[in-house]
Amino acid sequence: MVAENKFFESYKKAVTTAASVAASMMLVRTVVNEVIPYELRDYVFSRFDVLRSRLSSQHTIVIDQAEGYASNLVFDAARTYLSTRINRSMRSLRVSMVEEGKSMVVSLEPGEEMIDVYQGIEFKWQLISQQVERSSIHTNSRFSGSATESRSFVVSFHQKHKDKILHSYLPFILEQAKAIREQDRTLQLHMNEGDGWCPVNLHHPSTFDTLAMDPKLKAAVMEDLARFVKRRDYYSRIGKAWKRGYLLYGPPGTGKSSLIAAMANYLKFDIYDLELAEVNWNTTLRRLLVGMSNRSILVVEDIDCSVDLQKRDERGSDDTSPSTSNDDKVRCDLQLLSCRPGLIKHMIIHQFISNHLPEISAHVLQITLSGLLNFIDGLWSTSGEERIIVLTTNFKDRLDPALLRPGRMDMHIHMGYCGPHAFRVLASNYHAIDEHNLFADIEGLIREVEVTPAEVAEQLMRSDDADTALEGLLEYLRGKKKDASEAKKMETEA
Numbered sequence: 390m391v392a393e394n395k396f397f398e399s400y401k402k403a404v405t406t407a408a409s410v411a412a413s414m415m416l417v418r419t420v421v422n423e424v425i426p427y428e429l430r431d432y433v434f435s436r437f438d439v440l441r442s443r444l445s446s447q448h449t450i451v452i453d454q455a456e457g458y459a460s461n462l463v464f465d466a467a468r469t470y471l472s473t474r475i476n477r478s479m480r481s482l483r484v485s486m487v488e489e490g491k492s493m494v495v496s497l498e499p500g501e502e503m504i505d506v507y508q509g510i511e512f513k514w515q516l517i518s519q520q521v522e523r524s525s526i527h528t529n530s531r532f533s534g535s536a537t538e539s540r541s542f543v544v545s546f547h548q549k550h551k552d553k554i555l556h557s558y559l560p561f562i563l564e565q566a567k568a569i570r571e572q573d574r575t576l577q578l579h580m581n582e583g584d585g586w587c588p589v590n591l592h593h594p595s596t597f598d599t600l601a602m603d604p605k606l607k608a609a610v611m612e613d614l615a616r617f618v619k620r621r622d623y624y625s626r627i628g629k630a631w632k633r634g635y636l637l638y639g640p641p642g643t644g645k646s647s648l649i650a651a652m653a654n655y656l657k658f659d660i661y662d663l664e665l666a667e668v669n670w671n672t673t674l675r676r677l678l679v680g681m682s683n684r685s686i687l688v689v690e691d692i693d694c695s696v697d698l699q700k701r702d703e704r705g706s707d708d709t710s711p712s713t714s715n716d717d718k719v720r721c722d723l724q725l726l727s728c729r730p731g732l733i734k735h736m737i738i739h740q741f742i743s744n745h746l747p748e749i750s751a752h753v754l755q756i757t758l759s760g761l762l763n764f765i766d767g768l769w770s771t772s773g774e775e776r777i778i779v780l781t782t783n784f785k786d787r788l789d790p791a792l793l794r795p796g797r798m799d800m801h802i803h804m805g806y807c808g809p810h811a812f813r814v815l816a817s818n819y820h821a822i823d824e825h826n827l828f829a830d831i832e833g834l835i836r837e838v839e840v841t842p843a844e845v846a847e848q849l850m851r852s853d854d855a856d857t858a859l860e861g862l863l864e865y866l867r868g869k870k871k872d873a874s875e876a877k878k879m880e881t882e883a
């Protein structure tokens with residue numbers, strides 16, 4: 390009975406204290422409402438909440454927008470993170486977009502609150518805004534005297550989670566914000582110019598969804614990429630450079646460049662398109678490779694052309710005879726390289742040098758593909774992370790076997806002619822259709838003739854009307870079939 394009385398005594402006392410605290414709080418609020426200017430009220434109330442939380446089991450952390458002149462990265466991260474967690478039913482929100490094509494940022498309005506649950510723990514977030522006299526932060530500034538807005542986030546949580554918020558929740562928010570920003574980043578395409586890279590924004594629409602290729606191969610490539618980016622620890626454990634090489638081969642117009650763009654869009658990696666013809670010295674190559682950023686894809690297109698250079702370099706100085714077969718080779722190369730003026734120029738010079746000045750050729754043309762790969766192996770094993778190298782060729786059988794040996798290129802990806810499945814992907818891309826009465830005929834012909842996805846895409850683009858476009862494609866395929874059988878007939882006759 391005595392104990393019970395004691396308990397009620399202390400309970401009454403606690404309630405009285407709480408009531409008096411609450412009454413005091415209300416009194417303070419009333420005073421603040423009457424005395425403090427409107428702009429400062431939120432700020433005062435938030436500080437007041439901080440005080441109140443000290444008296445209770447609730448704790449708060451205040452994250453100011455700026456620390457002196459520097460912006461507070463935790464505030465920025467929280468803003469980015471919270472924009473993805475905001476409950477759309479909230480009464481008042483702020484929406485902004487800083488650049489065309491970027492995602493909209495939805496943020497809290499000052500005074501609004503939201504609850505975020507992390508590992509089962511509730512964290513209450515509130516954005517508060519206050520007007521600060523500029524003179525107080527820019528003492529000698531010409532703006533002194535004018536007011537500026539300063540914002541802060543106040544996070545409230547139960548005191549027992551203090552460690553959790555500092556060591557787990559806030560670091561998690563920083564990570565998440567980084568990933569969100571990375572996802573929203575405009576990719577860059579860098580092209581080599583002299584000793585450096587020249588960047589432009591990359592807005593290539595190709596994605597794995599729009600890419601027409603064998604579905605199993607597509608899934609395997611995506612899986613390989615996803616595994617690669619997760620393997621930081623694995624690569625450091627086995628002591629290898631965190632890099633992966635892909636060799637894409639297949640006829641022109643089968644989607645090699647589209648696949649590279651799809652990889653970049655998928656991983657959010659920048660592309661460095663290395664034009665070897667523009668690189669004349671190993672030192673330049675080294676500078677370019679060192680100048681690449683992490684999480685990027687180095688692309689060397691049409692390497693069969695470069696390999697040709699390499700093979701000639703390897704012939705050494707005793708090959709002095711400008712033979713007819715060499716001339717034929719140059720003619721053939723020129724045909725192949727008709728789209729590559731830089732390389733043609735390079736090759737003509739090289740051909741001239743190897744025919745007429747064999748003893749100096751090795752010094753003048755120092756860039757070889759094998760040199761490039763050696764550089765990459767050496768440089769990237771000591772610097773650089775998450776690097777991908779993609780080589781493309783129309784003629785895999787022309788490549789130096791050293792390039793194809795295991796370990797050099799991790800995955801060889803064949804981009805082939807258009808099959809029925811690839812055709813359906815393209816039909817869906819260009820006309821948003823999954824079925825049509827001409828599909829059966831088209832697919833039948835696609836199995837018989839060699840047609841590239843680029844050719845099919847071009848036919849499909851000719852009309853906005855699906856019927857007309859598919860009829861055009863059917864006609865085109867029939868024409869191809871006829872041409873092929875005539876060519877075969879002539880060949881047999883010959």
Ligand SMILES: Nc1ncnc2c1ncn2[C@@H]1O[C@H](COP(=O)(O)OP(=O)(O)OP(=O)(O)O)[C@@H](O)[C@H]1O
Pocket residue numbers: 599600601602639640641642643644645646647648783804841842843844846
């Ligand atoms: N597999 C594909 N999936 C989707 N579109 C494709 C595919 N292949 C080609 N295309 C279309 O054809 C165009 C040319 O393709 P792309 O440049 O990717 O071919 P490529 O294999 O790189 O050719 P090249 O060997 O001449 O460089 C692309 O812009 C795209 O519109």
Ligand SMILES: [Mg+2]
Pocket residue numbers: 645646647690781
């Ligand atoms: Mg290409």
